[in-house]
Amino acid sequence: FSALSAGDVAEVTLTVLLGGAIEGLVLDADDQPVVGTRVKLQPTSFSMTDVGLMGRLNVEGRETTDDEGRFVFDSLSDGSYRLALSKGGFRPLQSEAVAVEAGQVVSDIVLRADRGLSVSGRVTDPDGAPLPGAEVTGFLPPSMFSMRAAADRESRATETVDASGQFTLWGYDAGDVRVLAKAEGFVGNSIDVAAGASDLVIALQRKAAVTGIAIDLSTGDPLTDYQLRLMPAQAGFDMSAIMELGDRLMNLPPPLDVSDDEGRFSLPNITPGVFDLMLLADGYAQTTLRE
Numbered sequence: 149f150s151a152l153s154a155g156d157v158a159e160v161t162l163t164v165l166l167g168g169a170i171e172g173l174v175l176d177a178d179d180q181p182v183v184g185t186r187v188k189l190q191p192t193s194f195s196m197t198d199v200g201l202m203g204r205l206n207v208e209g210r211e212t213t214d215d216e217g218r219f220v221f222d223s224l225s226d227g228s229y230r231l232a233l234s235k236g237g238f239r240p241l242q243s244e245a246v247a248v249e250a251g252q253v254v255s256d257i258v259l260r261a262d263r264g265l266s267v268s269g270r271v272t273d274p275d276g277a278p279l280p281g282a283e284v285t286g287f288l289p290p291s292m293f294s295m296r297a298a299a300d301r302e303s304r305a306t307e308t309v310d311a312s313g314q315f316t317l318w319g320y321d322a323g324d325v326r327v328l329a330k331a332e333g334f335v336g337n338s339i340d341v342a343a344g345a346s347d348l349v350i351a352l353q354r355k356a357a358v359t360g361i362a363i364d365l366s367t368g369d370p371l372t373d374y375q376l377r378l379m380p381a382q383a384g385f386d387m388s389a390i391m392e393l394g395d396r397l398m399n400l401p402p403p404l405d406v407s408d409d410e411g412r413f414s415l416p417n418i419t420p421g422v423f424d425l426m427l428l429a430d431g432y433a434q435t436t437l438r439e
Contacts, residue, residue: 167223168248172257174217174233181217182261185233186210189221192228192245224248231259236305237318239264267341268316269348271309271329278313279352282331286317289326289340320344335419358415362406362427370411374429376404378415381422381438 152158170189174182188210211219221229226249233241238261246254271282287301309315309329317327320343327348328338334352341348358378362371378400406413425437 166251168250169220169222169224169253170246170248170257171220171253171255172259174213174259174261176261183213183215183217185213187219188232190230190232192230226250233259233261234303236307238262239319239321240303263318265320265343266316266318267325267327267343268346269350270313271350271352272313274351274353279331280311280313282309282329284309284315284327284329286325286327289324356418356420358418360413362411371429372409372411373407374427376406376413377426379424379426381424
């Protein structure tokens with residue numbers, strides 16, 4: 149409607165259309181229903197007037213299949229949509245475009261879940277003992293020239309190894325897979341393998357720790373209240389590892405607020421590497437212990 153001026157009262161009539169719906173079924177290669185898989189609804193295109201719809205789909209445009217492998221998306225505006233399938237153990241899948249009109253129910257959609265190739269192995273500690281409870285994810289290796297790898301990593305489920313440290317990940321196309329293993333108190337480790345690989349061994353190293361004391365240089369008294377920040381040392385930055393920078397920063401411990409009468413501190417669970425240790429305290433100049 150026309151623009152409003154200060155003090156105007158506009159009376160309007162809104163006419164609405166019944167929403168459309170998409171109903172479907174997810175089956176495996178043996179025509180058995182796939183239960184509990186995530187199905188996502190994605191518009192094939194949108195204009196600025198559809199921004200509100202996009203926000204709604206980001207929140208509501210996900211459904212989980214029921215005990216018969218069925219899913220339903222309703223209250224849909226006119227348009228064209230694709231259905232994306234994402235579940236641990238199956239290859240990512242995207243349907244052809246599905247056109248929906250007001251009040252129409254499209255009910256003949258069948259998505260075929262394909263297990264694809266697998267990657268299997270075990271996770272151990274430095275001595276070769278299994279690490280029960282370790283978590284493993286497999287995804288496309290990162291690339292500076294493609295957003296596909298980032299999207300693939302986001303869609304992959306994390307699996308927990310069994311009591312003997314064994315794991316099997318399914319759902320890969322032919323090509324390289326980066327397998328990342330993590331466990332509490334250990335440094336995450338990843339290896340790149342070809343999809344279909346088996347008998348992998350991913351050994352995790354124990355994390356390190358830093359302990360110490362902060363002292364006023366002029367008086368020799370301990371600092372009782374201060375903050376410590378651990379940062380990657382500039383001298384330790386390797387341009388060849390630029391794709392791993394995000395993981396390096398995520399593995400840093402959060403800033404530590406210290407309140408101790410003796411000025412002592414402890415920074416546990418640190419990924420081994422080269423670091424600068426920065427101290428901040430009221431009334432004192434910023435202090436950095438390098439490398």
